[in-house]
Every structure is written in structure tokens, then in C-alpha cells.
Amino acid sequence: MIRRTSTSFPVRKIGNDYRDVGAAPDALIPGNPMISQMMCGISMFFPPGERFMIAAAKAVEDQIEEPALRAEIDAFVRQEAQHASEHSRANKYLARLVGLDSEQICREIVGLWEFIEKHASPKLRAGVTAATEHFTAINSEVVLSDLELADSFAEGKAKQMLMWHAIEECEHRAVMFDAHKDIGGSELDRIAIMAVYTIPAVTAGTLPVIRLFAAHGQLTNRAAWTTGLSVFGRRLAWPIFTKYLQYYRPGFHPNHSPTRHLEQYWRRRLNIVDTGARTTA
Ligand SMILES: [Fe+2]
Numbered sequence: 648m649i650r651r652t653s654t655s656f657p658v659r660k661i662g663n664d665y666r667d668v669g670a671a672p673d674a675l676i677p678g679n680p681m682i683s684q685m686m687c688g689i690s691m692f693f694p695p696g697e698r699f700m701i702a703a704a705k706a707v708e709d710q711i712e713e714p715a716l717r718a719e720i721d722a723f724v725r726q727e728a729q730h731a732s733e734h735s736r737a738n739k740y741l742a743r744l745v746g747l748d749s750e751q752i753c754r755e756i757v758g759l760w761e762f763i764e765k766h767a768s769p770k771l772r773a774g775v776t777a778a779t780e781h782f783t784a785i786n787s788e789v790v791l792s793d794l795e796l797a798d799s800f801a802e803g804k805a806k807q808m809l810m811w812h813a814i815e816e817c818e819h820r821a822v823m824f825d826a827h828k829d830i831g832g833s834e835l836d837r838i839a840i841m842a843v844y845t846i847p848a849v850t851a852g853t854l855p856v857i858r859l860f861a862a863h864g865q866l867t868n869r870a871a872w873t874t875g876l877s878v879f880g881r882r883l884a885w886p887i888f889t890k891y892l893q894y895y896r897p898g899f900h901p902n903h904s905p906t907r908h909l910e911q912y913w914r915r916r917l918n919i920v921d922t923g924a925r926t927t928a
């Protein structure tokens with residue numbers, strides 16, 4: 648196991664108001680309604696996903712003997728609780744803009760997590776959480792490292808929240824991977840879980856994006872598809888796919904992709920000053 652260089656990471660609160668996002672379909676990324684709505688769709692399923700992962704982490708916490716890893720699980724839970732709370736407030740506003748309910752927008756992926764929560768063992772749920780964390784970490788890494796893409800986001804509270812979330816997904820990317828391994832999850836388990844989980848999770852996770860795109864009247868907007876698919880293919884899908892495949896490599900560990908430099912860069916840009924004090928989530 649690769650040891651983390653720091654034993655913990657802070658839990659930060661931002662408490663933003665998202666009414667500055669605007670009602671236009673491309674309010675988040677001017678000129679690109681598809682990627683704008685993709686970000687909004689992902690935001691819709693973060694809170695239920697984070698609740699699923701928090702429950703999975705709590706279900707195995709007592710089995711972890713190493714104090715440093717237990718402390719990181721605690722910090723992981725509190726970071727995810729902050730993300731869920733922040734995105735929930737944004738989502739209520741974003742869903743209201745198109746007259747929909749955020750829980751309904753992402754019902755399939757919520758159903759998938761509810762099914763896993765009901766039927767899977769704590770160890771399997773930890774493995775699914777480690778796989779989900781791989782998705783969030785590699786997506787975050789790609790967005791944080793592509794400055795042209797990041798700079799195309801409209802400046803404001805929504806961008807600040809997305810970048811804050813991305814920083815923290817990089818910070819805690821290895822926690823549930825290590826927890827799954829610590830409670831006896833083998834490398835074969837980890838790889839098999841990812842292989843089985845990917846297609847249902849990606850399919851169910853795409854539907855909220857399509858629903859929002861449709862709700863904004865963009866499904867027949869040919870220019871929106873062209874611009875969106877061009878950015879999606881070149882800047883998102885390909886780099887994310889290559890990083891996704893790393894999970895199948897024997898001996899893989901999330902910390903093989905160090906992101907400290909990206910985290911530091913974005914903390915400076917967002918004026919995030921860590922006092923070391925933890926919030927009470
Ligand atoms: Fe999160």
C-alpha cells in the first residue's frame with residue numbers, strides 16, 4: 648500500500664447562494680449548453696451519491712484498525728456531507744429553472760445506489776464506493792488540469808463550488824480504496840466491481856444530463872450538439888477514459904496520480920485558506 652504523505656485533509660464549508668447562475672441553458676459555460684447541462688446533471692446526482700458513499704464508509708469504519716485511515720474516513724465522510732449539502736441547494740435552484748424536481752431528474756442512478764445499498768454487503772459497498780471515487784477523482788483531475796476548459800466556465804459561485812468540490816475529490820481519492828483493501832477486498836474484487844458497475848452507473852448517470860438538456864429545449868439544437876460533442880470528445884471523454892482504464896492495472900493505487908500541484912494551484916486561485924480547523928458537518 649502506498650502511504651499518503653499527509654494523514655488527513657481539512658473539511659471546508661462554502662455556503663454559497665446560486666442565484667447568480669442564470670437561467671440560460673449555457674449559463675455555466677457560455678456558448679456550450681451541452682457541457683453546461685452536463686455539469687448541472689452531474690450536480691443533480693452528487694447528493695444521493697454522496698449519501699450512498701457516506702453510509703458505505705460508516706458501515707466499514709469500525710472494521711478499520713489503523714488510526715490514520717480511520718481519521719481519513721472521518722474526514723472523507725465530512726467532506727462528502729459538505730458536498731451533498733452545497734449541491735442540494737444549487738440543485739433545487741437549477742431544477743426549479745426548468746420546472747423539474749432534482750430527485751426525479753436522477754431517479755435511475757438513485758435507484759441503482761438504493762439497490763446496492765439494500766442487497767450488497769458492507770465490503771461490496773466499500774468496493775463500489777472506491778470505484779465511484781475513481782470516477783469522481785479522474786473527472787476532477789481532468790477539469791482541474793485543463794485550464795482552457797476551466798477558464799471557459801462563467802466566473803461565479805457555481806464555478807467556485809465545482810472547483811472546490813474537484814479539489815476535495817482529489818484530496819480524498821484514496822480513502823475508500825484503502826478502506827476496501829483494509830477490510831479484505833482483493834485486487835480481483837476491486838477490478839470485478841469496476842467492470843460490473845461501470846455500464847449501469849454510466850448509463851444511469853447520463854439520463855439526468857439528457858433530461859436537463861431536453862428540459863432546456865436543446866435536444867434539436869444542432870450547433871449545441873456540435874460544440875458540446877467536440878469539447879466532450881477531445882477534452883473530457885478521451886482523457887477520462889484513459890485514466891479510467893488505469894483502475895484495471897494490477898497494483899494500481901489512486902495516489903499513483905499525484906494531484907497535489909493541481910490542488911495547490913486551485914486553492915490559490917479560489918483563495919481557499921486552510922486554517923487546519925475542521926467544520927462540524
Ligand atoms: Fe463529493
Ligand SMILES: [Fe+2]
Pocket residue numbers: 727780783815816819
Ligand atoms: Fe468523493
